[in-house]
Amino acid sequence: MSAMSMAFETPVQPLQFTSLRQFQRSPLPATTTVSGRQDNCKHATERRMVCCRAATSELSVKPIVPQGDMDIPLITSLMNTVEWLTDYNNFYEKRFAKFGPMFKTNVLFNPMVVVTDETEVERLLKAEHKLVESAWPTSMRNLLGPNSILTAGKKGHKQQRQILSQAFTDAAMREYLPTIMAVATHTLEQWADSTEPLQFYSAARAFAFDIAATVLTGVRFDGDRLTRMREQFEVYSNGLFSVPIAIPGTPYGKAINARKIILDDIEQLILAAKEQNESAHSSGRKNAMQMLLEAKDEDGAMLTMDQLKDQVLTQLFAGHETTGATLSRVLPELQKNPEILTQLRAEQDRVINRHGDSITYDVLEDMPYADAIIKEVMRLHGIVDGVWRQALEDITVQGHSIRKGWTVQLMVKRAGLAVEDFKEDATEFKPARWLESDGQPLKTSPRGFMPFGGGPRICLGMLLAKMEMRALLALLARGYCVELDDPNEFWFQGFKPVNGLPGRVYKH
Numbered sequence: 001m002s003a004m005s006m007a008f009e010t011p012v013q014p015l016q017f018t019s020l021r022q023f024q025r026s027p028l029p030a031t032t033t034v035s036g037r038q039d040n041c042k043h044a045t046e047r048r049m050v051c052c053r054a055a056t057s058e059l060s061v062k063p064i065v066p067q068g069d070m071d072i073p074l075i076t077s078l079m080n081t082v083e084w085l086t087d088y089n090n091f092y093e094k095r096f097a098k099f100g101p102m103f104k105t106n107v108l109f110n111p112m113v114v115v116t117d118e119t120e121v122e123r124l125l126k127a128e129h130k131l132v133e134s135a136w137p138t139s140m141r142n143l144l145g146p147n148s149i150l151t152a153g154k155k156g157h158k159q160q161r162q163i164l165s166q167a168f169t170d171a172a173m174r175e176y177l178p179t180i181m182a183v184a185t186h187t188l189e190q191w192a193d194s195t196e197p198l199q200f201y202s203a204a205r206a207f208a209f210d211i212a213a214t215v216l217t218g219v220r221f222d223g224d225r226l227t228r229m230r231e232q233f234e235v236y237s238n239g240l241f242s243v244p245i246a247i248p249g250t251p252y253g254k255a256i257n258a259r260k261i262i263l264d265d266i267e268q269l270i271l272a273a274k275e276q277n278e279s280a281h282s283s284g285r286k287n288a289m290q291m292l293l294e295a296k297d298e299d300g301a302m303l304t305m306d307q308l309k310d311q312v313l314t315q316l317f318a319g320h321e322t323t324g325a326t327l328s329r330v331l332p333e334l335q336k337n338p339e340i341l342t343q344l345r346a347e348q349d350r351v352i353n354r355h356g357d358s359i360t361y362d363v364l365e366d367m368p369y370a371d372a373i374i375k376e377v378m379r380l381h382g383i384v385d386g387v388w389r390q391a392l393e394d395i396t397v398q399g400h401s402i403r404k405g406w407t408v409q410l411m412v413k414r415a416g417l418a419v420e421d422f423k424e425d426a427t428e429f430k431p432a433r434w435l436e437s438d439g440q441p442l443k444t445s446p447r448g449f450m451p452f453g454g455g456p457r458i459c460l461g462m463l464l465a466k467m468e469m470r471a472l473l474a475l476l477a478r479g480y481c482v483e484l485d486d487p488n489e490f491w492f493q494g495f496k497p498v499n500g501l502p503g504r505v506y507k508h
């Protein structure tokens, strides 16, 4: 059980109090902890939550709205939005310190409640389409387009998942493996051959993009188109969380323009895939593009070109941004922790002894140490900070009321950092925490670790992402070393290194 939920349960001793007022005035025990810290329950919010829990369970007092700074919507939203866009890292920390682990605010003109408790985050992720529904900010929704799975409502979402999930099964991954290995091998060779220093943040995303493009569309992209699409996706990504007014020159304006260019290229790919479809039919499993080409809506109609384009764009975007950014988070940790790199290399020696030189799907499944590194990077440096939802009705979270229509930001990364099992040394990079003493993966996964989200919207590409990351780590450990100029480079908003992570790759 979590530190926080334990804390809420500890002080609720209703039989000792004859009234709510007496309970509220009583000293709270010193055992309350937030995010693994010993704390004397100094936040007013926590006191209110505790009181509220008691109140709801014993005295039937209505839940209260969380504390925060939502009160004068337009002015607050404007000021908060500027702060959120320019000083993201401190935005949350300041409010956690002032209001506690759950607060209300107003960002990008959304009244919003931020939820961090892992039990509640998990509960609400599972309650998708019942208590909450996906509600990314307007900028992101517009850039994804009206037909994206990421923003689809209940009916459309269920249907789209049914169609697409067939392209992400274990069996599909086995078929994608040769392509992934070919792209990974080629990428590392190119990196090592480069006479110029590399920008690893871009290079890792380009690697993930090449894989997503090839395995999900089944179409070979020519070099020029690939480069253009990658460049446009960089511009596109910069506008995802922005003020949604399409003024030329602003991040959003540029991103809308990039979307148009990307969609033109995607249209060409769809036409090429349609042509290829006949021959691909007979050759076995279908990729995501083929499934979409054959999919029908609830009325039995095929998807229109606009629907197809939004879907392919979502696959390409979701399929490379997160994986590329996670991979580029691995590199500084390997440089800062040479003993971890040594263990990663030792694991590859063992794997080669056991399975031989070639990297098969079973080999990728037999690399617990590499996998532990990936998990630890995702725990400490998770790329997805929080997922955005909207309350479908008035809901109660930890004794607090969230009104119907409000945005709820479920902070998956922060929930993961507060995992009870790891709280002793939560800020340290320790892949070994994911392993049993015999080096095998933990038998029971700790609660609260949700880098791929959860519930009906859990990441569709999870297996693909893991496979790509393991493949690159295996090849890297076997024959290369990476030297970053500054492994301690600052990461803006947690997912973007300010200087792009320059460095070089050498063969060893």
Ligand code: HEM
Residues within 6 Å of the ligand: 134, 149, 150, 151, 161, 212, 314, 315, 316, 318, 319, 320, 322, 323, 326, 383, 384, 387, 388, 451, 452, 453, 454, 456, 457, 458, 459, 460, 461, 462, 464, 465
């Ligand atoms: C390290 C890599 C990745 C991370 C951390 C990640 C994380 C996530 C998270 C947190 C969600 C849930 C969003 C929500 O609840 O609203 C999600 C959804 C999704 N992801 Fe990933 N992802 C990764 C890689 C991939 C890859 C390689 C693909 C391949 C196409 C992919 C495709 C998707 C799709 C289509 C969804 C939407 C699922 C739905 O709404 O039903 N992701 N991802």
